[in-house]
Amino acid sequence: GAGVSQSPSNKVTEKGKDVELRCDPISGHTALYWYRQSLGQGLEFLIYFQGNSAPDKSGLPSDRFSAERTGGSVSTLTIQRTQQEDSAVYLCASSKNREPTYEQYFGPGTRLTVT
Amino acid sequence: AQSVAQPEDQVNVAEGNPLTVKCTYSVSGNPYLFWYVQYPNRGLQFLLKYITGDNLVKGSYGFEAEFNKSQTSFHLKKPSALVSDSALYFCAVRPRNYGQNFVFGPGTRLSVLP
Numbered sequence: 132g133a134g135v136s137q138s139p140s141n142k143v144t145e146k147g148k149d150v151e152l153r154c155d156p157i158s159g160h161t162a163l164y165w166y167r168q169s170l171g172q173g174l175e176f177l178i179y180f181q182g183n184s185a186p187d188k189s190g191l192p193s194d195r196f197s198a199e200r201t202g203g204s205v206s207t208l209t210i211q212r213t214q215q216e217d218s219a220v221y222l223c224a225s226s227k228n229r230e231p232t233y234e235q236y237f238g239p240g241t242r243l244t245v246t
Numbered sequence: 247a248q249s250v251a252q253p254e255d256q257v258n259v260a261e262g263n264p265l266t267v268k269c270t271y272s273v274s275g276n277p278y279l280f281w282y283v284q285y286p287n288r289g290l291q292f293l294l295k296y297i298t299g300d301n302l303v304k305g306s307y308g309f310e311a312e313f314n315k316s317q318t319s320f321h322l323k324k325p326s327a328l329v330s331d332s333a334l335y336f337c338a339v340r341p342r343n344y345g346q347n348f349v350f351g352p353g354t355r356l357s358v359l360p
Contacts, residue, residue, distance in 0.1 A: 164348070173352040174290075174336065187347055222289065233278050233297070233340055235348065237290040 133157065135238035137223050143244045144213055152208045152241045156225030163206050164235060165198055166222045174222070180206065181228060213245045248273045250337055250351035258357045259327045267322040267354045269337030277339040279320040280348075281311055284334040293335075296320060307331070327358045 136155045144150050156163050165177040176190035180200045191197070195213075200206040210217055220242050224235035250271045259265045271277065279296040294305025301313045311322045320337060337351040 166350075174350045176347070176350070179347050224290075234280055234292045234295050235282075235290075235338075236292065237282075239289045 135223055135225050135236050137221075137238040137241050139241060140239065141242045141244075143246060146215060146245055147212055149209065149211045150213055150243065152210075152221050152223075152243070154206045154208070154223030154225075154238060156204065156206070156223070157236055158204075160225035160227055160236075161203070162226045162228035162235075163200055164224045164226075165206070165208050166224070168220045168222055168240070170219075177208070177221075210243075213243075215245045218243055218245045248339075248341070248349050250339055250349050252335075252337055252351040252354045254354050255352075256355045256357065258359060261329050261358050261360050262326050265324050265327040265331070265356065265358070267335050267337075267356060268319070269321060269351055270317070270319045271337070271339045271349075272318065273339050273341055273349065275342055276315070277341050279311070279313060280338040280340070281305065281309070281320075281322050282336045282338060284336065284353075286333070290336065293322070327356075329358045329360050332356055332358045 138153045161182045163180040167175040178198045179187040195211045198208045220240040222237055222240045224237045226235045252269055281293040282290045283293050284290045293309055294303050294311055296303050296313045304310045309324050311320055313320050334353050334355050336353050338348050340348045
């Protein structure tokens with residue numbers, strides 16, 4: 132079946148511009164996660180949506196970052212007034228979040244370059 | 247605070263030799279445990295998980311991992327490494343309570359030398 136998809140795959144933007152990154156999770160997955168990964172490094176947690184519960188925003192690095200999930204499906208991560216340090220690969224993952232299938236399935240990522 | 251440690255940034259092993267990538271965690275209760283692999287220029291792929299039952303779990307590509315409750319460890323192993331196993335490996339844990347978030351380790355880069 133279809134996996135997690137993300138768009139765009141690559142985004143180059145000028146410093147100060149706003150960007151929107153999209154994630155389409157696997158159908159039926161109630162949990163959705165956003166992470167950031169700098170050049171071959173570890174995963175930095177950003178935000179976590181679980182069903183209709185209030186999202187866990189504890190990982191968002193600044194108020195320039197926001198995310199929403201509409202209708203319990205598609206999610207958009209928005210970065211306002213981008214900075215060069217925002218350059219990274221942004222990964223989205225989804226999971227069923229119920230026993231025994233808690234594992235996350237990751238999308239291919241969006242590579243963001245801020246010039 | 248909940249945390250996952252992967253004490254080795256880099257593991258080098260010769261092709262055909264056994265490999266071990268270590269993971270220890272500090273998470274309350276008995277969490278669910280996972281391994282993910284990231285091949286160069288690819289997304290993260292799920293390898294295996296421990297939910298309950300046998301402490302030795304088997305996953306994709308011939309990998310296995312052993313859960314050790316007393317040592318709070320979940321080391322990844324493979325009896326005979328392949329050059330194609332060279333990748334970045336992440337250990338992750340998730341507390342059992344509903345709605346809890348994942349905690350990922352910092353990753354270990356495995357290089358299998360021909």
